[in-house]
Amino acid sequence: MNERVIEILRTNIMRLRKRYGSSSKQLSELLGCDSSYISKVENGRIIPSLDKIIAIANFFEVEFIDLFKE
Numbered sequence: 001m002n003e004r005v006i007e008i009l010r011t012n013i014m015r016l017r018k019r020y021g022s023s024s025k026q027l028s029e030l031l032g033c034d035s036s037y038i039s040k041v042e043n044g045r046i047i048p049s050l051d052k053i054i055a056i057a058n059f060f061e062v063e064f065i066d067l068f069k070e
Helices: 003-019 024-031 037-042 050-059 064-068
Strands: none
Touching: 003 037, 003 050, 003 064, 024 037, 024 050, 050 064
16 A cells, blocks of 8 residues: 555544544454554554454544555
8 A cells, every 4th residue: 555545544533433423453353463553553564454444444434445545
């Protein structure tokens, strides 16, 4: 993925998580990941896999593609 797409993805995940009042730990547990996983995604240190992006979209009840829109 290019850097701009990654920036949009991580920003949207952080925005949705805060809007819904979810902690990074809660979202990590849903994804079956280490508790720091979402923090690493939001800070741009890792890029989530496709299955995790889909799970995040489902958790927030948004379309997959919405995570990539500005």
